[in-house]
Amino acid sequence: MRQSTEVSCMSPEQKQVLTFIREGFHMMAEITDLLNVDSFVTNELIEELEQQGYIRRKSTAGIGFYQFYLTKRADALFMPSDRREADRLSQGINRLDLELLQFFQEEPDYSHEQLCERFPVDNHVLAGHMMKLIRQGYLEQTGIFRMRVKLSRGGESLIQKWQVSTHSLDPSKPI
Numbered sequence: 001m002r003q004s005t006e007v008s009c010m011s012p013e014q015k016q017v018l019t020f021i022r023e024g025f026h027m028m029a030e031i032t033d034l035l036n037v038d039s040f041v042t043n044e045l046i047e048e049l050e051q052q053g054y055i056r057r058k059s060t061a062g063i064g065f066y067q068f069y070l071t072k073r074a075d076a077l078f079m080p081s082d083r084r085e086a087d088r089l090s091q092g093i094n095r096l097d098l099e100l101l102q103f104f105q106e107e108p109d110y111s112h113e114q115l116c117e118r119f120p121v122d123n124h125v126l127a128g129h130m131m132k133l134i135r136q137g138y139l140e141q142t143g144i145f146r147m148r149v150k151l152s153r154g155g156e157s158l159i160q161k162w163q164v165s166t167h168s169l170d171p172s173k174p175i
Contacts, residue, residue, distance in 0.1 A: 017045050021068050024092020024132055028066035033128045096129055101138055101159050104151040
């Protein structure tokens, strides 16, 4: 985010909500899960950001009431490091998303233990990313009692587009 008076007046939680929406987490439930807070807290943050003109709701009724997008005012706060990052984020994809897609490509018969070992983040964060990738069509969910996730054709295309490799996912190197 660009350093400005506007940004410095925001709480860390408000900045995080804007970042989540920028990364493709447009649903209230996703944002609540990622923040690991009660929905009451998320609702207050969303209302504040909406009143300040940083986000808008997709609709004033129905499911769209709980879906959000950034306004031009919020977009102006973010300075992508380069054109590729701007491109990737415009599709609602971040580094962890690409790493997850690569994992499911490399490990189609993965175990829960392998997933947790490769991604040592809170389960609710991992689940949030996976559900977003399912919603975006990059992963497919199967199973009723034992959920399984696999890479979709869209996920394969995305990996190919971004030429994801172990080297490019080195945190010290840009994607």
